[in-house]
Amino acid sequence: MFEFMTIRELYELLRANNMMEMDGLEYVQLQGWIKTNRNNGQVGFIELNDGTYFKSCQLVYTKSLENFEEVGRSLTGTAMTIIGRFKLTPEMKQPFEVELTEAVIDAPCSNDYPLQKKRHSFEYLREIPHLRPRTNTFNAVFRVRSALAMALHEFFQNQGFVYVHAPIITGNDAEGAGEAFTVTTREDGKYHEDFFGKRASLTVSGQLHVEAYALAYRDVYTFGPTFRAENSNTKKHASEFWMCEPEMAFADLEDNINLMEDMVKSCIEYVFANCPEEMQFFNNFIDKDKTLIERLKKVVDTPFAKITYEKALAELKEVEEQFEYKIHWGMDIQTEHEKYLTEKYGPVFVMDYPKESKAFYMRLNDDNRTVAATDLLMPVVGELCGGSQREERYDALLKRMNEMNVPVEPLQWYLDLRKYGCCIHSGFGVGFERLLMYITAMENIRDVSSYPRTPRNLEF
Amino acid sequence: MFEFMTIRELYELLRANNMMEMDGLEYVQLQGWIKTNRNNGQVGFIELNDGTYFKSCQLVYTKSLENFEEVGRSLTGTAMTIIGRFKLTPEMKQPFEVELTEAVIDAPCSNDYPLQKKRHSFEYLREIPHLRPRTNTFNAVFRVRSALAMALHEFFQNQGFVYVHAPIITGNDAEGAGEAFTVTTREDGKYHEDFFGKRASLTVSGQLHVEAYALAYRDVYTFGPTFRAENSNTKKHASEFWMCEPEMAFADLEDNINLMEDMVKSCIEYVFANCPEEMQFFNNFIDKDKTLIERLKKVVDTPFAKITYEKALAELKEVEEQFEYKIHWGMDIQTEHEKYLTEKYGPVFVMDYPKESKAFYMRLNDDNRTVAATDLLMPVVGELCGGSQREERYDALLKRMNEMNVPVEPLQWYLDLRKYGCCIHSGFGVGFERLLMYITAMENIRDVSSYPRTPRNLEF
Numbered sequence: 001m002f003e004f005m006t007i008r009e010l011y012e013l014l015r016a017n018n019m020m021e022m023d024g025l026e027y028v029q030l031q032g033w034i035k036t037n038r039n040n041g042q043v044g045f046i047e048l049n050d051g052t053y054f055k056s057c058q059l060v061y062t063k064s065l066e067n068f069e070e071v072g073r074s075l076t077g078t079a080m081t082i083i084g085r086f087k088l089t090p091e092m093k094q095p096f097e098v099e100l101t102e103a104v105i106d107a108p109c110s111n112d113y114p115l116q117k118k119r120h121s122f123e124y125l126r127e128i129p130h131l132r133p134r135t136n137t138f139n140a141v142f143r144v145r146s147a148l149a150m151a152l153h154e155f156f157q158n159q160g161f162v163y164v165h166a167p168i169i170t171g172n173d174a175e176g177a178g179e180a181f182t183v184t185t186r187e188d189g190k191y192h193e194d195f196f197g198k199r200a201s202l203t204v205s206g207q208l209h210v211e212a213y214a215l216a217y218r219d220v221y222t223f224g225p226t227f228r229a230e231n232s233n234t235k236k237h238a239s240e241f242w243m244c245e246p247e248m249a250f251a252d253l254e255d256n257i258n259l260m261e262d263m264v265k266s267c268i269e270y271v272f273a274n275c276p277e278e279m280q281f282f283n284n285f286i287d288k289d290k291t292l293i294e295r296l297k298k299v300v301d302t303p304f305a306k307i308t309y310e311k312a313l314a315e316l317k318e319v320e321e322q323f324e325y326k327i328h329w330g331m332d333i334q335t336e337h338e339k340y341l342t343e344k345y346g347p348v349f350v351m352d353y354p355k356e357s358k359a360f361y362m363r364l365n366d367d368n369r370t371v372a373a374t375d376l377l378m379p380v381v382g383e384l385c386g387g388s389q390r391e392e393r394y395d396a397l398l399k400r401m402n403e404m405n406v407p408v409e410p411l412q413w414y415l416d417l418r419k420y421g422c423c424i425h426s427g428f429g430v431g432f433e434r435l436l437m438y439i440t441a442m443e444n445i446r447d448v449s450s451y452p453r454t455p456r457n458l459e460f
Numbered sequence: 461m462f463e464f465m466t467i468r469e470l471y472e473l474l475r476a477n478n479m480m481e482m483d484g485l486e487y488v489q490l491q492g493w494i495k496t497n498r499n500n501g502q503v504g505f506i507e508l509n510d511g512t513y514f515k516s517c518q519l520v521y522t523k524s525l526e527n528f529e530e531v532g533r534s535l536t537g538t539a540m541t542i543i544g545r546f547k548l549t550p551e552m553k554q555p556f557e558v559e560l561t562e563a564v565i566d567a568p569c570s571n572d573y574p575l576q577k578k579r580h581s582f583e584y585l586r587e588i589p590h591l592r593p594r595t596n597t598f599n600a601v602f603r604v605r606s607a608l609a610m611a612l613h614e615f616f617q618n619q620g621f622v623y624v625h626a627p628i629i630t631g632n633d634a635e636g637a638g639e640a641f642t643v644t645t646r647e648d649g650k651y652h653e654d655f656f657g658k659r660a661s662l663t664v665s666g667q668l669h670v671e672a673y674a675l676a677y678r679d680v681y682t683f684g685p686t687f688r689a690e691n692s693n694t695k696k697h698a699s700e701f702w703m704c705e706p707e708m709a710f711a712d713l714e715d716n717i718n719l720m721e722d723m724v725k726s727c728i729e730y731v732f733a734n735c736p737e738e739m740q741f742f743n744n745f746i747d748k749d750k751t752l753i754e755r756l757k758k759v760v761d762t763p764f765a766k767i768t769y770e771k772a773l774a775e776l777k778e779v780e781e782q783f784e785y786k787i788h789w790g791m792d793i794q795t796e797h798e799k800y801l802t803e804k805y806g807p808v809f810v811m812d813y814p815k816e817s818k819a820f821y822m823r824l825n826d827d828n829r830t831v832a833a834t835d836l837l838m839p840v841v842g843e844l845c846g847g848s849q850r851e852e853r854y855d856a857l858l859k860r861m862n863e864m865n866v867p868v869e870p871l872q873w874y875l876d877l878r879k880y881g882c883c884i885h886s887g888f889g890v891g892f893e894r895l896l897m898y899i900t901a902m903e904n905i906r907d908v909s910s911y912p913r914t915p916r917n918l919e920f
Contacts, residue, residue, distance in 0.1 A: 006678075008620060031678075031710045033881050051678035051709065052620055079883035081710070106710070107852065110879040130672035130873050131880065139676060146623040153613055160468060160512055163606040167911040168628070168685045169641075169700050171918040181629075181643045181655070183662065185689045189647025195689055195699070196918035202643065209911060209920070212590035216599060218466075218491075218511035225628045225684065229645045229655055239655070240629050249511065250491045250541070250566070392567065413590050413920055419570040420591065421493050423539035451627040451669060458631040458656035460669070460873055 002027035002083050008053035010086075014095055025086045028098060030057060031106070033134070034078045036117060037071075044072055048082070054140060054277040059084060061100040070105060076117065077109030077134075122447050129451050129460050137286065140278035141448055144271055145436055151270035152223060152244050152432075155263055161219040161246060166206025168225065171198055172410040180204055181229045181239075202227035207245050207427060208361070208414050211390060214247040214425050215417060221246040223432075231455050235444045238433065240453040247427030253363075253372040253389045256426035257349050260376055260385055261304045263430070264347075268296050271439055278440075287441040295379070296439065298346075305345040308352045309333075309370065312341060330354045333375075335382055342379040349374045360400045362388040363424075374428075381438050387428020394418035462487035462543050468513035470546075474555055485546045488558060490517060491566070493594070494538045496577060497531075504532055508542070514600060514737040519544060521560040530565060536577065537569030537594075582907050589911045589920050597746065600738035601908055604731055605896055611730035612683060612704050612892075615723055621679040621706060626666025628685065631658055632870040640664055641689045641699075662687035667705050667887060668821070668874050671850060674707040674885050675877060681706040683892075691915050695904045698893065700913040707887030713823075713832040713849045716886035717809050720836055720845055721764045723890070724807075728756050731899055738900075747901040755839070756899065758806075765805040768812045769793075769830065772801060790814050793835075795842060802839040809834045820860045822848040823884075834888075841898045847888020854878035 005028045013021055032050030039045070039061070046059040059082060061071055074080065084098035114128050115135060125132040132138040157163065169183050180201035184194055191199040206222040213220045222245040230237060246259060272279060272293075283292040307315075316337050317327045325334045333341075333350065341348055352370040355362070362371035373388035391397040397418060401408055408415065436448045446452040451460045465488045473482055492510030499505070499521070506519040519542060521531055534540065544558035574588050575595060585592040592598040617623065629643050640661035644654055651659040666682040673680045682705040690697060706723075708715060732739060732753075743752040767775075776797050777787045785794045793801075793810065801808055812830040815822070822831035833848035851857040857878060861868055868875065896908045906912040911920045 006620070031883070033675075051676055077881040079710075079881040106883040107881050109881040113880050128873075130669075130877060131676075133673055133676035142624065142673070143622055143677070145625070146617075149623050149625075150613060150617050153610060157606075157610050160466070162603055163609050164602065164910055165605070165609075165685070165702060167700065167909075167913060167920075169687070169913050169918065171920070181645060182647075183641045183643060185641060187642075187649025195641070195691070195915060196913070197916040198918055200918055209590075213593055213602070213910070215493075216511055216591075216593035217603070225625070227629070231655070240627065242625060250539075413588075417590060420573050421537040421539040421567050421569040423491070423566040450624055450673070453627060453629050453656070455655060456657040458629065458658060458660055460627075460631070 002029045004029045006030075006052040007032070007048075007050045007055065007057045010057065010096065011053055011055060022086075022088060027083055027101070028086045029081065029083050030059075030098065031081045032057075032079070034074055034076055034080065034109070036076060037074055037078075039072045041072075044068075046071075046074075048080070051139075054136075054143070054275075054281065058094045058097040059100055060097055061103065065100050065103060067103060067105075071100070071103045074105055075109045075111060075113065077113045077115065078105060079107040079109075080105050122444065126446055126452070133450075136281065138447070140275075140281050141436075141440055141442060142450065144275050144278050144440055145448060147271050147274045148267060148436055148439065149223070149432070150274075151267040152221075152263070154270065155266045156219075156221045156246060159219065161221045162213065162217040164206075164210050164213045164220050164222050166203065166209045166222045166224060166245075168203050169196075169200050170203045170209075171196070171200060172208075172407075179228050179230050181227050204228060205243065205245065205429060207247065207429065208411070210245060210247050211414070211425065211427070212417055214249045214427070215420075215422065218249045219246070220248075233455060235446075236434065238445045238449055238452055238454055241445070241449070242432035243429050244432055245427060245429045247425065249425045250423050251389075251426040252424055253351065253374060253426060256387050256389065256428055257304075257306065257351075257374055260349075260374075260387065260428055260430075261347075264376070264384065264435075265300045267435065268300050268439060272296070282440045282442075292441045299378075302346055304376070305348040307341075307345070307348060307350060309350055309354065310352065312337075312350050315344075316340065330356060332357060333377075338377050338382040342377050342382070346379060348377050350377060355400075358388070360404045360406045361390050361397065363391045364396055364400070372426075378438060381434070384434060384438060385428050385430035387426065389424060389426040392418060392422045392424050394422075462489045464489045466490075466512040467492070467508075467510045467515065467517045470517065470556065471513055471515060482546075482548060487543055487561070488546045489541065489543045490519075490558065491541045492517075492539070494534055494536055494540065494569070496536060497534055497538075499532045504528075506531075506534075508540070514596075514603070514735075514741065518554045518557040519560055520557055521563065525560050525563060527563060527565075531560070531563045534565055535569045535571060535573065537573045537575065538565060539567040539569075540565050582904065586906055586912070593910075596741065598907070600735075600741050601896075601900055601902060602910065604735050604738050604742075604900055605908060607731050607734045608727060608896055608899065609683070609892070610734075611727045612681075612723070614730065615726045616679075616681045616706060619679065621681045622673065622677040624666075624670050624673045624680050624682050626663065626669045626682045626684060626705075628663050629656075629660050630663045630669075631656070631660060632668075632867075639688050639690050641687050664688060665703065665705065665889060667707065667889065668871070670705060670707050671874070671885065671887070672877055674709045674887065675880075675882065678709045679706070680708075693915060695906075696894070698905045698909055698912055698914055701905070701909070702892035703889050704892055705887060705889045707885065709885045710883050711849075711886040712884055713811065713834060713886060716847050716849065716888055717764075717766065717811075717834055720809075720834075720847065720888055720890075721807075724836070724844065724895075725760045727895065728760050728899060732756070742900045742902075752901045759838075762806055764807040764809060764836070766809045766811060767801075767805070769810055769814065770812065772797075772810050775804075776800065790816060792817060793837075798837050798842040802837050802842070806839060808837050810837060815860075818848070820864045820866045821850050821857065823851045824856055824860070832886075838898060841894070844894060844898060845888050845890035847886065849884060849886040852878060852882045852884050854882075
């Protein structure tokens with residue numbers, strides 16, 4: 001008699017301190033892959049990981065095992081099914097081990113396996129994206145990625161937000177001006193004869209489409225892939241990434257800011273609750289200062305600050321000499337300025353940007369020179385999300401589109417929303433990979449995307 | 461003193477039969493949009509919907525309202541914020557009403573509003589996808605769509621499946637042979653000089669990519685958009701649609717079938733629990749026989765049948781005279797055959813198809829002429845999902861690729877997975893829109909996609 005268990009289940013019993021049940025556990029069946037295997041000809045030790053949990057399970061085998069030799073020569077990466085006697089080992093490094101009574105080699109691993117015991121560089125592992133989730137770091141990254149996606153869904157659905165799948169293929173690239181990929185079935189650019197009868201692009205944002213849904217459901221959000229054909233090779237930019245874009249009717253900039261703050265805090269708490277081992281790993285082995293957990297806990301406990309762009313500029317002006325980029329109205333807030341502001345304030349919303357530096361759909365403030373937009377700046381990583389109240393007034397929106405040379409015809413439907421009960425509404429976008437990098441302390445977007453897409457990089 | 465409430469909250473209190481709290485409710489504030497408005501110069505009635513709930517709230521206003529005239533002439537679609545006295549009306553059709561004491565018109569609606577009180581055809585509403593979620597039918601459709609997405613996430617996450625974002629832009633179109641859109645930044649088809657340095661396509665399936673993740677995490681799933689550049693105009697096909705693709709290591713076809721059955725049942729139960737009004741609406745006003753709820757409940761309660769393709773053919777052969785398409789080994793099971801089988805069996809898994817009719821990656825059975833594949837056929841709608849055990853043997857997979865002229869070089873990484881501890885594994889795909897159509901009885905994929913993409917259709 002034995003019980004099929006996952007390694008996660010074993011650790012969960014242990015964590016729940018359910019010694020009663022553990023005492024009842026005699027023989028267990030496990031399935032997984034060998035991480036390490038060593039033996040001295042009499043007794044051997046396998047570290048088996050089954051993918052369900054960050055930690056592995058130690059297997060012990062002796063000459064009494066029928067296929068001791070076969071098991072003994074099985075390489076890292078081998079898939080196996082085992083039955084063994086479960087044993088708590090409170091005096092050891094690992095809390096339990098399993099003494100093998102049966103072992104079936106399900107699938108051997110070739111000796112050219114690219115993941116050997118030694119530490120591999122992230123650069124090397126990027127070349128084998130199909131294998132890297134088997135390493136500690138990437139296993140943790142992509143499990144947290146999954147948890148973080150669920151954190152967003154639960155956060156929004158628990159508050160009644162309706163999840164909308166904004167279209168991926170779009171006929172307007174208003175926002176993406178020049179940075180949108182073309183989607184085609186032709187090789188000659190004759191788009192009027194193309195599949196859709198017009199030029200089609202990959203979306204750069206679902207916002208415009210989802211505004212229409214906020215005006216039907218009040219609270220909605222998107223979560224899906226977006227794209228930029230930007231020929232830049234930085235650690236923060238990829239050609240394909242996921243965005244979450246909530247949008248709320250009857251909501252102003254302050255409501256928007258409150259939602260953003262709640263969302264960030266809720267996501268951090270969800271990941272702490274669901275991936276404690278992974279977070280400990282990022283803290284100890286990825287974060288430079290080994291203060292990741294402490295920093296994130298502080299973020300959860302601290303109200304975020306709010307200042308206007310104008311006030312931010314005034315404060316930066318006072319210490320202007322320490323900056324490379326000098327301070328003037330209309331400037332973008334640069335990394336060095338973000339650093340100064342977040343060191344002073346912690347997480348901080350900068351609000352009311354000059355209209356010239358922001359998109360056409362943001363609501364013009366009464367001063368006629370700023371818009372009701374905000375960026376959330378975080379310590380260390382800088383901008384995490386950006387949002388705005390939307391221009392709900394037909395004439396004001398049309399004027400901004402004309403001033404900014406945004407073609408009206410393809411967005412007439414978007415303008416028309418302003419004629420039909422267009423209450424005030426607000427929303428924001430959060431780059432999912434950026435949020436994930438922030439929470440894991442991973443520094444390169446290529447290391448948090450399953451198969452990253454960047455210029456001239458499409459091997460898998 | 462008043463309390464801001466959503467209409468959902470009011471109905472939830474009512475449903476929880478919380479008359480205590482309802483008694484304490486005196487004045488409430490609501491925000492929403494006028495669905496209908498009528499008055500006789502002395503007293504008026506507004507049906508207000510706030511987007512949070514399928515049902516509306518009746519507002520009553522009289523001459524005592526300061527801006528009676530303004531409210532009285534407000535058109536369908538107008539956005540307003542009101543305060544009023546909450547009143548239970550157990551003797552009326554609606555369970556409660558609100559007698560207005562204050563009303564602010566937040567945004568009027570133009571008199572060319574395309575959604576007037578009369579019934580509009582689905583065809584007409586397809587021309588205004590930005591407005592149709594405000595109608596009863598589409599409001600119900602897209603709320604259920606959101607709930608169904610969450611149903612999938614909860615189903616998989618609760619069992620420890622890791623959510624993987626498979627790439628959307630891909631360098632191989634092995635599965636999509638000829639039906640994949642090209643992604644480019646050029647207009648001349650010179651792909652070696654293109655953004656990625658090679659031809660890039662929109663994904664037709666995340667399966668191959670996610671298999672690699674199953675071999676790291678054991679249980680994983682994707683949920684994301686997929687694409688077909690298929691020039692067909694049917695009710696079931698769109699150029700852009702969402703798919704969910706679970707993949708399990710150490711799992712054979714039977715495990716796969718069990719997961720499929722559990723998933724379908726769990727999704728139905730989730731939607732029943734979370735969208736009861738919407739489901740009643742679909743039952744009464746969309747389903748032709750008004751038996752949708754009964755049918756779905758039966759599906760939840762019935763074990764699904766299983767037969768082999770060979771047995772299915774034998775059974776169809778017995779009644780061959782009633783079919784237009786005659787029965788022979790190797791044939792596709794046609795709609796008329798699906799109908800016969802599902803009327804006989806209810807939901808039924810057909811298993812072990814001829815290898816020639818299925819994809820290269822499906823595991824060859826020992827008979828050497830069938831593969832361990834299955835399609836789930838449902839009454840009325842036919843095929844709902846399809847899956848298979850994957851070919852885990854390097855040589856067998858390579859042989860099938862060569863036999864089926866699948867280029868090996870771009871999939872060498874996929875083949876290589878077979879060298880590195882490739883245990884048996886299985887997975888399936890479910891078309892999200894198809895599942896949604898099945899559950900809502902909506903018959904056209906254009907009516908369950910927010911902004912549907914089909915040939916020559918990309919206006920929004």
